[in-house]
Amino acid sequence: MDQPRRRAGRHMLQIPGPSNTPDRILRAMDGAVMDHRGPDFAGLGRRALEGMQSIFRTEHPVVIYPASGTGAWEAALVNTLSPGDRVLMYETGHFASLWAKLARRIGLEPEVIEGDWRSGADPEAIARRLGVDREHEIRAVCVVHNETSTGSVSPISEIRRAIDETGHPALLMVDTISGLASIPYEHDGWGVDVTVTGSQKGLMLPPGLSFNALSPKALAASEASRMPRSYWSWDEMLGPNGKGYFPYTPATNMLYGLVEAIDMLHEEGLENVFARHARHGAATRAAVRAWGLEVLCNKQGHESGVLTAVLMPEGHSADAFRATVLEAFDMSLGNGLSKIADKVFRIGHLGDFNDLMLMATLSGIEMGLARAGVPHRPGGARAAMNHLTETEAPRAA
Amino acid sequence: MDQPRRRAGRHMLQIPGPSNTPDRILRAMDGAVMDHRGPDFAGLGRRALEGMQSIFRTEHPVVIYPASGTGAWEAALVNTLSPGDRVLMYETGHFASLWAKLARRIGLEPEVIEGDWRSGADPEAIARRLGVDREHEIRAVCVVHNETSTGSVSPISEIRRAIDETGHPALLMVDTISGLASIPYEHDGWGVDVTVTGSQKGLMLPPGLSFNALSPKALAASEASRMPRSYWSWDEMLGPNGKGYFPYTPATNMLYGLVEAIDMLHEEGLENVFARHARHGAATRAAVRAWGLEVLCNKQGHESGVLTAVLMPEGHSADAFRATVLEAFDMSLGNGLSKIADKVFRIGHLGDFNDLMLMATLSGIEMGLARAGVPHRPGGARAAMNHLTETEAPRAA
Amino acid sequence: MDQPRRRAGRHMLQIPGPSNTPDRILRAMDGAVMDHRGPDFAGLGRRALEGMQSIFRTEHPVVIYPASGTGAWEAALVNTLSPGDRVLMYETGHFASLWAKLARRIGLEPEVIEGDWRSGADPEAIARRLGVDREHEIRAVCVVHNETSTGSVSPISEIRRAIDETGHPALLMVDTISGLASIPYEHDGWGVDVTVTGSQKGLMLPPGLSFNALSPKALAASEASRMPRSYWSWDEMLGPNGKGYFPYTPATNMLYGLVEAIDMLHEEGLENVFARHARHGAATRAAVRAWGLEVLCNKQGHESGVLTAVLMPEGHSADAFRATVLEAFDMSLGNGLSKIADKVFRIGHLGDFNDLMLMATLSGIEMGLARAGVPHRPGGARAAMNHLTETEAPRAA
């Protein structure tokens, strides 16, 4: 590729995904492609599939697609539902609304519970709606775990409990594209039927792989499902997967990176990974408050350890601010999407990240606020340092 | 990844794809992920899209999917057709039959012209069938350009002419997954409506990207099409593509490799690339004949420059032979698929390949035949050397 | 290599060299070795040799050794001097004293002007000593340009002028191992006879290459020199170098990186590189002063843009502090050497570095001071942000 006029030092990619891919993963991917039907491939395939079970925390099958996360959204729906099926979807933010739009495009009938984009999904609202669905027309409830557009986390375990208490048989489908491997997630423990995720967030890979984790109930639903499907079909996958192979050419080099990523997560320890993200989220919110700005997520307990969305002061453009930060400090921040476009910027603090990378990020924002003329109090970076100094970083044993 | 007990030297991946990925492409992919919504991304996106137009030889839009080639097969169908549509598919081999199976799974009505798996598609057979379709129930003709399971090439330009002569309005869809950037292909010049390809063959990338090239007629068909679709929708792609962006997260690092691959193909010169593959195919067939073995493709002019499928002598297992070669010489050869399983082995001579790599390949086969006790005459490698010595390698200017 | 128990995020290597090697250079080095006697090599060799002339700012020959900087020290001496020759060496710090020790080991008679390790060399002290050397027994004056152990810069141009004013014929030899390509340097313009440098500082490469830049006077001296030498001999180098080759096997992959590094420096622009380092040095000193700590270099105008050495408060161990920072924040700082061991720590702000990397570094130090219980005032990082906000980063055109 042509080289742009050079800027010194490392670009900071602090959008809420793709996250920073560590060298160790890039180097694992930088290898010769192997024969995906040869005997050596099976070991790689099995390590990837079993490794992902350990990350989803499930004993049931995981499906790996050579596709973006959007594909895994589609896969979850087309494997379990039939044309015209009603689906209850909770609009926690932009990505939840995109999932609903996708459902409609492929011929389902999404019914959307509108949220305020400042918190995760409300289990009671879901339970209320299911409670009046006497005919069980609603076939599935779809929730985004970590809403990447807002930085709010939905209480999946409580939603499961709320559904169960209504006695409603709907499937529970969860998008944790930006949550998995950053904040706690339990596919089996929380009783999720289909979990959707992607490679480019907590898994620290480039984009290009996405995943479904299944439940026995989801598998049963797939047998009754009448949506047309081929590329996304679980049934075509599960046979070859049993021996470590795939029905069509897999993205081999991404799989090299995936098994490396899984090893790295376990070397750090998943609990340490979760504690690290939680601590960085808290430090970031301390900074935002010290600047006198407002965190978009306003519901305590729903704040994400993955990203923090920050509301701009009235009359100031978030996109102009982000452009200033990119120009002056070579850091990419996330933009506000659809109805909060230009009103928020998003700070990614996920993936392969540590205290000093966080301080670089927050220092860049603090200097950017000054440079862009955004009203704020200095001291945010300092407040984050206080938080980091007062708390211990989680450490590998 | 754990290292297996080491074998010295370089593994030879001589399956008919994935092909050998050159270091230069792997190194281009081994870079930090960038913000796919940031200002710098547009240049990358445009280079990829425009570059692929130069490879497909089209002035019309190209669509890039983060997906395997199988996905691009599905995309070609779901964007242009409607449930229950009749499609005429020519079974040149295993992959053609898989495409037909996919069509059936997603709700189309494929009608298959059976071939003998030893040649490309027959334009006259297609014309005959279209000629009797007075009601124009057949909406599309689907042909595999380079059948990867057999090593036969279909005469796409003649098929177009044959269709046109019937006056039938069916779309022409062509799978050149293993043909593009190895043997001549002209999307516009040959009047193809949808061309399907993948990254892991002549483009020399790892698997993980696939493509559709469109025609104005295909675009018009996509407006009338009533297949449910979202991930594969051209219309969602074409808007953002116009500015170099994608509607969902692209496989950024694959795109880094793609623009490098396109540069490399043009540095060598596409005509030189085609001449190189043709010469290696001829040298390979000379070797096969000298061994006293039979090339599967028995129709002159249909032999592929990408791969050569070789029939095993009666009573000898192709898979046992391939296992011997892998074990003794660390070379992967392609297997026979479905009805020719264990009866043929396939030699890939595509992608980033040169005379001495071909001689290594053929030497490994010649020694493997001896080691596996397969009846043959020595002298195949020597025959290939004669061919290579008597002909000039095509060279970059 | 075995993987240690994993720490998340990127390690910060903020010692004053080796500096951070950018991905682009590592990737250039990650390529197949080529035939160092083949026709393609000459282009690489010439680009490296001519490129280094552009960095040294000289029209005279440059010699490249596959060796550490220590080797290039030895080379400068053994090519120009004879056994028992007297050499005037200015002890600006630890590395100047090591160079003198090396001179003594190889049979020269170094005479050392002692400095206080808190400033660069004093031109007048050199002139005074030369002025009384009526017999011209002193054959060379050796000065360290950027003393890596103290962070002080010697005024080379003034030293040249001071020598010239005495009319003394001694050669001027300068070690700018840690200065070149970070702070201004003019081999020809300043009248230096031999300049010594290494790959792992401003050139942003891993260690493993070192360099001599020559003057016509140095070349003449090499003809009279009677020191035994072979590996380091300029005369053996200069012949093959003329055609882009080397007399013995060069470190080919390091040369791949070197030509990439030279391109990168020119893409940024050397003046921008110098301005960037100066600005980061000033921001760092602002931080140190705000913490209430003392910068080791106490002579205005001698402070280095490459590194800042910081005095620890009485009774506090610099090494314990550095260990805390490494343990808590995964950042390596430089240690105090020989007589200032454990009394100073050194902050590298050189090479491939930018504002946010500096803020990460200073934030880590500020948090480390707190964590290690070192008396200080908070606010250093904030002071650096003020400096960075008030000044413009130099930018490529």
Place this chain on the structure above:
Amino acid sequence: MDQPRRRAGRHMLQIPGPSNTPDRILRAMDGAVMDHRGPDFAGLGRRALEGMQSIFRTEHPVVIYPASGTGAWEAALVNTLSPGDRVLMYETGHFASLWAKLARRIGLEPEVIEGDWRSGADPEAIARRLGVDREHEIRAVCVVHNETSTGSVSPISEIRRAIDETGHPALLMVDTISGLASIPYEHDGWGVDVTVTGSQKGLMLPPGLSFNALSPKALAASEASRMPRSYWSWDEMLGPNGKGYFPYTPATNMLYGLVEAIDMLHEEGLENVFARHARHGAATRAAVRAWGLEVLCNKQGHESGVLTAVLMPEGHSADAFRATVLEAFDMSLGNGLSKIADKVFRIGHLGDFNDLMLMATLSGIEMGLARAGVPHRPGGARAAMNHLTETEAPRAA
């Protein structure tokens, strides 16, 4: 770097070193530089030093230089001898003569036993000369183990025995730059005092590291030695080495590669490595004889498994032939040096190499002979295939 007009496929580097560096080593080297004085470095340093002991097969110290092999030649001499010392050197070929030239340049008195460049050193000739050296003026005997310019191997163990039988106290110094880790070598078992090697041959690394292995007698000699030295001084190395560190900045990324290489050699098994090279040497000689050409080494038992030098038929230029092979087949062969310049070409079959790479090499030569109009019989490649088919490749357990 600028890309040359592209040639497809992999270049074959079949000179007798630098050898092909495997991807796994290049990828290990493609990592961030670490603090060479930090706590993590010691593990790397120790693995490198202890690993090299296992390759040299010694329990005594090994010294690692950031330098080419030429530097390690110089190191062996300057650490053990004094100015004017007499050294007996056996001229097995060009590299032996270069070592003698180096000895003379640095002030020693080499006495050269001339060989015919077609065999290794003759133990009896050495014994005869030592036998008449009653005053023990000869302080060291220097022999090249694997003469890279001729492809002949000297019987080191017999030379040791011959020296011992004379009762002469001279040190035995051996250059196995191109022999180590390819053909059997026993530093302790054979009683060698100083062994010299480099990184770019059997160790499969790029050039840039070289080595001395020592004996207690060599260490004792170094205390009495009066050659000026600093960079090469063993005594400065051995102290820090004891803790895994180095006295000056080591070539860190080369060390990353070195420990990977050592692991790979042990994974394959040194005995398998040796058997592999021996088998490839025999197959190559079978090819040369089948072509009707002559192997330069004409003493049975002295033929090298590392390389084969081939005499051109009278009146034909070896360099023109090599240029043809490079141009037509993108393969680099080694040239004839000094008195055999243009009369021989050298085939490297060392390092990371296997049967099919050998067949590619020999096929390229066979086709090149035809293309260059060099009189020969076809059938060399076939003869090599016969040898490879009739013998078993050594395999890792």
